[in-house]
Amino acid sequence: MARQDQDPRAGADTARRRVLRLAGLSAAPDPGMDRFARLVARLLHVPVALVSLAEDGRQILPGMLGLPEPWAGRRALPLSHALCRHVVATQRPLIVSDARADERLRTSPAVRELGVVSYGGMPLTDGDGLLLGALCAIGHEPRSWDPAELADLEDLAAACSAELRQRILSAQLRSAQKVLETARAAAERARGEAESLRREAQTGLDHAELLLKTSEELAQTSGLDDVRRRLHDLLAGVGKPSYAGLLVADRNELRRIPDPDDVSSVEREILTLPTDAAFPSARALREGRTVFVPDREALVAAYSPDAVGLFDRLGLTTVMCLPLWGSRALLGVLAIGWARRHEVGITERATLTAASGYIAQAVERAQYLDERISVARELQEAxxxxxxxxxxxxxxxxxxxxxxxxxxxxxxxxxxxxxxxxxxxxxxxxxxxxxxxxxxxxxxxxxxxxxxxxxxxxxxxxxxxxxxxxxxxxxxxxxxxxxxxxxxxxxxxxxxxxxxxxxxxxxxxxxxxxxxxxxxxxxxxxxxxxxxxxxxxxxxxxxxxxxxxxxxxxxxxxxxxxxxxxxxxxxxxxxxxxxxxxxxxxxxxxxxxxxxxxxxxxxxxxxxxxxxxxxxx
CATH class of the missing domain: 3.60.40.10 (PPM-type phosphatase domain)
Known part of the structure; x- marks a missing residue:
């Protein structure tokens, strides 16, 4: 008699157990996951925030803030009390303004015993797309969730997923490292392969750290100057560029945001560019795509003497300009430059493109805040x-x-x-x-x-x-x-x-x-x-x-x-x-x-x- 196919839910549970073991997470406090809970509580102004992960018929809470005893001490919830299970079951975010009025949730013990009223849960996944749990924001009062708040929660969930993936990758790399160390003793060739793998793994870790750091740092910015101030340090870990610049679209021109801490910067020589200027940044804006200039010869051949002169004074040889796409329009351009000729590989390009997405979100948020503040200031002064x-x-x-x-x-x-x-x-x-x-x-x-x-x-x-x-x-x-x-x-x-x-x-x-x-x-x-x-x-x-x-x-x-x-x-x-x-x-x-x-x-x-x-x- 042929054996029936295995229950897919049992297969998912087995995969989650393996992933959580690799990530080193259990029903115990974890500093990194607690940090995400604190960020959720601070950014969304909620009393309770959880990193909730599915494990063998319960939800473990390695990241937690604001949960009462005895659940805080146990760092776990039975499925009956965990709204996260709906996120896992549907593999979609769960956003609830008032759980007491929700047909699915109003009878849940979480409402009665934990005081859950408003709830926002974003999925957490590993590198293979396996849904591990949810990053949750919980309030004790009804709440109409603002789209910007949900975007922040989604960004934090993406960063939390990136950290989970990084931990899994680190565990896998540690295991691989042991194998490679044994192989080194056997042959020089194995030693070289192990070193190559180590470098690739480190590059991957650097890229993952960049994305996590970018999502975390830029979530705290309050204006365009603040975004510009953080750019160079954020991007230093990928390719070690010597320059990172920000230009924003303003009607028919690009407006450069110079480093506010460097009043003598060469950037200030050309603060605005017409969108039809023969500059790599203007071309990236016009065409809505990444523009890469590998060396000075390519710059001279395709762009204006003004562009060549500016990049010479900035001391740049290789330049890459990435468009910054907002939710409704193209917001501007991220310009990255290297003093020496630099080859940008596929992984590095993908990482910088992903980072530019976080930067675009920060720019869009900063422009919105700046506009609101300007209107309010004008109103108040009037x-x-x-x-x-x-x-x-x-x-x-x-x-x-x-x-x-x-x-x-x-x-x-x-x-x-x-x-x-x-x-x-x-x-x-x-x-x-x-x-x-x-x-x-x-x-x-x-x-x-x-x-x-x-x-x-x-x-x-x-x-x-x-x-x-x-x-x-x-x-x-x-x-x-x-x-x-x-x-x-x-x-x-x-x-x-x-x-x-x-x-x-x-x-x-x-x-x-x-x-x-x-x-x-x-x-x-x-x-x-x-x-x-x-x-x-x-x-x-x-x-x-x-x-x-x-x-x-x-x-x-x-x-x-x-x-x-x-x-x-x-x-x-x-x-x-x-x-x-x-x-x-x-x-x-x-x-x-x-x-x-x-x-x-x-x-x-x-x-x-x-x-x-x-x-x-």
């Missing part, structure tokens, strides 16, 4: 008020963005005249400095709403009491509702006849205290304040305070980015600020604000900073 031309009082303001370009804040200042109390009278001046919580486009948008609402509330409530206006703002935010949270100082400055004191009336919603410098140099901290602006405090009592400002007095308002630093005492910073105001308070106001910004903003602030100064005559 909403900053032009200071009014006061008849006698001096007014000056300074806005300094955060050191991190991604930190779009909600800081603002405002100053405007109130309607005249009587014909011929000098108008009172309203001033505001505030900070809406958050560091994103939403914060900047809410800031614009609050500023406009505050202006309207002021003009709708004569005689323009700051406390009354803030109470009206609280009520409006609660009714509309506007999800605003933050702090602000709202003040009215009433003029007086020459040589007489002006009157300052203010109300403080949880903001850092204004500083008042008297003409004799003494600085007073105006500490009185109420609760911050928040819809939860809609019934908060708003109080206001008055102070006479003798002629020559200087009032300084500021946001917390000036005095609040991680690991530093805010009270000490306010004392330092008061000392600067004491010493330089007689300077012209723009010079005073510049001095304060330079002295207080070291190191560069993590938050936006606003300064507003007024001096009464």
């Amino acid at each position: 909403m900053l008020t032009d200071l009014p031309l006061a008849n006698r009082v001096e007014v000056s303001a300074l806005y300094q963005p955060a050191a991190d370009d991604h930190m779009i804040g909600g800081d603002w200042y405002d100053a405007y005249h109130l309607p005249l109390a009587s014909p011929g009278a000098e108008p009172a001046l309203m001033v505001t400095v505030g900070d809406i919580s958050g560091h994103d486009m939403h914060a900047a948008t809410v800031m614009g709403q609050i500023r406009s609402m505050l202006r309207q509330a002021t003009l709708d409530h004569p005689p323009y009491s700051p406390a009354t206006v803030l109470a009206a703002l609280d009520a409006a935010c609660a009714v509309l509702p506007v999800e605003a949270s933050g702090t602000l100082v709202h003040a009215r400055l009433d003029p007086a006849p020459p040589a007489m004191p002006w009157t300052l009336t203010w109300s403080n919603a949880g903001h850092p205290p204004p500083l008042l410098r008297a003409p004799d140099g003494r600085v007073h901290v105006l500490e009185a304040h109420d609760v911050l602006l928040h819809q939860a405090f809609k019934d908060a009592s708003r109080t206001e305070h008055r102070r006479e400002l003798t002629p020559g007095s200087t009032l300084l308002l500021y946001t917390d980015g000036l005095v609040e630093r991680r690991g530093h005492d805010i009270e000490a910073a306010i004392t330092q600020l008061a000392g600067l105001l004491n010493r330089h308070g007689n300077d012209p106001l723009p010079e005073l604000l510049r001095r304060i910004s330079e002295r207080m903003a070291q190191p560069p602030p993590e938050d936006d900073v606003v300064l507003l100064a007024l001096r009464v005559p």
Whole structure:
């Protein structure tokens, strides 16, 4: 009787056991796999991340972050608790916004006992395409997964698969090395073959390390300069090029991104190229393919004298230009050069092509972020008020963005005249400095709403009491509702006849205290304040305070980015600020604000900073 065919699932299980043994992975912590779990948790902002691998009726977890006991100690889950088994079964990613509402998963013990609600799992494979498990991101709340987040998870899964393959290859090479060492003792020919195999294996390991390092390093980049800064070190392990350059497509030209750490670089001599220029990089962009120039003779024969001159000054003999393909279009060109003639083999070309894919993803992400940041910065700066031309009082303001370009804040200042109390009278001046919580486009948008609402509330409530206006703002935010949270100082400055004191009336919603410098140099901290602006405090009592400002007095308002630093005492910073105001308070106001910004903003602030100064005559 003929034997029936073996169950293919049993064959897959046997293959997985062999692969995991080669990779040295079991139900025990593994530093490399734990690193991938940490990267998933950090990049996707999830509380639980797993490297989950199928093994004999269970899922082992050599990489794990955030799983509760007893599973964390066991480093394994039964199949009933492992959503990874669906990835293994279907050989496709599993993306779930709310497992409790998913027909396949809502009865799973993972939902009930592990708190799995949102889930993203990307397949992990070996070099033969055998599906080993999944790289998983898990949340305890429903979540709408962003395509960019899923792309990051997919990239990390590709890097994790590459490391698994590298380990398997290393184990195989170790085994092969033992055989080759025995053969060396028998014959010189075997020794030479073993050395050749070792070199090839090392090259393969170098290439695998490049791809892993590229996917890992470029996932952390935040702009085109950052991508360019990392290029040379990333590519140094493959072919040891002496130059790696980045050019991005910009309408009808290529724009070179020079090394930001080398201000004297030859790259800066030609920062833009027309797309029809006789340069290898422009040709790679036009034709959408890799362009290889083996030596200077080929460069002279096919390209312009300008191209030859630039590559001579860069000291390059061999050049390869690879197109950078984005998700929708050709983004630019990666240019790689060698000082000596260099033969680029099939494996090296394939590795550099794969690396260019990671670089293209980083460029696309950087351009997207740069565009968003630019729009947000323009929006925020457009909403900053032009200071009014006061008849006698001096007014000056300074806005300094955060050191991190991604930190779009909600800081603002405002100053405007109130309607005249009587014909011929000098108008009172309203001033505001505030900070809406958050560091994103939403914060900047809410800031614009609050500023406009505050202006309207002021003009709708004569005689323009700051406390009354803030109470009206609280009520409006609660009714509309506007999800605003933050702090602000709202003040009215009433003029007086020459040589007489002006009157300052203010109300403080949880903001850092204004500083008042008297003409004799003494600085007073105006500490009185109420609760911050928040819809939860809609019934908060708003109080206001008055102070006479003798002629020559200087009032300084500021946001917390000036005095609040991680690991530093805010009270000490306010004392330092008061000392600067004491010493330089007689300077012209723009010079005073510049001095304060330079002295207080070291190191560069993590938050936006606003300064507003007024001096009464």
